[in-house]
Structure formats: C-alpha cells, structure tokens
Amino acid sequence: MHRSSIVNFPRQFLRQYPSIQPAVTSRIAKPCDVFINHRGIDTKRTVVTLLYDHLFRLNLHPFLDNKNMKPGDKLFDNINSAIRKCKVGVTVFSPRYCESYFCLHELALIMESKKKVIPIFCDIKPSQLRVVNDGKCPVEDIRRFRWALEEAKYTVGLTFDSLKGNWSEVVTSASDIVIETLVELESEKQMQRHKSTPILRS
Secondary structure (H helix, E strand, C coil): CCHHHHHHHHHHHHHHCHHHCCCHHHCCCCCCCEEEEECHHHHHHHHHHHHHHHHHHCCCCEECHHHHCCCCCCHHHHHHHHHHHCCEEEEEECCCHHHCHHHHHHHHHHHHCCCEEEEEEECCCHHHCCCCCCCCCCHHHHHHHHHHHHHHHCCCCEEECCCCCCHHHHHHHHHHHHHHHHHHHHHHHHHHHHHHCCCCCC
16 A cells, blocks of 8 residues: 555545544543553553554544553453454564563453454564463463464564664554554445345335
8 A cells, every 4th residue: 555545544534434533531431443452661651652642643542551541440341341342452562571461361352352453573573472381370361371472473563673663663554554454344344234234125
C-alpha cells in the first residue's frame, strides 16, 4: 500500500465507521479498539506511550493500563475485560517481557480470545523469547503461556533496535498496521452482516 494511501486511512476509516470514534471524556468507559500488551519496565516510557498517544490522536481507542485505569479499579477484571472487548492486540516484546506473569497472562488471553495480534520485537529476537518455569506458576498457566508465546513468535511483526532505530518510524509503522487491520475487520463484519440480511422479494 502506498504511503499516501496510509496517510489518508484514519480519516477515511473514521468517516466510514463513525461508531468507533471515542470521546475524550469517555476513554475509560468505552470498549477499546487496541489493547497494548507490554512490559512496563522495558517499554512504557518509550515506544508504548508513544504508540498509545499516536493512536489516540488518530481518534482510535487504545488501552494502556496507566492511561485507562484509575485508583480503585480491579486490575485483572479491567484488563481481562479490555482484552475480550478489543479488536486488535499489539504485543511489545522486550528483554524482560517473559519475566512478567501479567504480560504472559495478557498474551494468553489475547490468543485464547482469537484476537488479531501485531507483535513488535523490541531489542529482542523471537528465538530469544521463552517461558521459564520457576515453580511459582501453576502447571496449567505455564502450558497456556508457552502455547501463546509460540503462536506470537511465529506471527509476522515488526522488529526494532532501540540503539539504531527511530522511535517515530516504528510507532508510525505499527499504527499503519493497526488501522489496516481495523479496516479489514470492519469490512469482514459488514460483509457478514450483509450475508445474514434476508432478501425481501416482491
């Protein structure tokens, strides 16, 4: 797809499907379009927040824990609900990603919910990602995490080296892919709706 087409995607998409446009005042209440799965200690202050802000400026509704949740919210309840209701998952893999139970739990739920996943491999190669059983997690969780990680590792995504790459470029590329994916999903939804509509004959 040409760059000029990508630039015009957000406006065309939102004009055609106005139902996804979120109001600024209701960014917490409405279901998210994009769930951003990440390891905060590695990426929250860099690519993840930049991506969230970029998507939000495009009138999409991304979910990021420190942006969408407020004191008193139940962590698992809110995150699980956001994942189940989202349309697309963006998973930002990083060197310490697999050390986090929360990251792996979110990834497993995204995969189990059969969401479209866009991986970003930030400062790590897919082959370097592995779940280590330290004896603290239930066996069933370890099984889920390993299955989800293998699924994600073999999904085509973006790679980024923070020492050599440009943050703006990876954020723009990821946003373009998110928008393309949302357009595809909405088109499929419209086609299914059209197929299910009975034809009235005179």
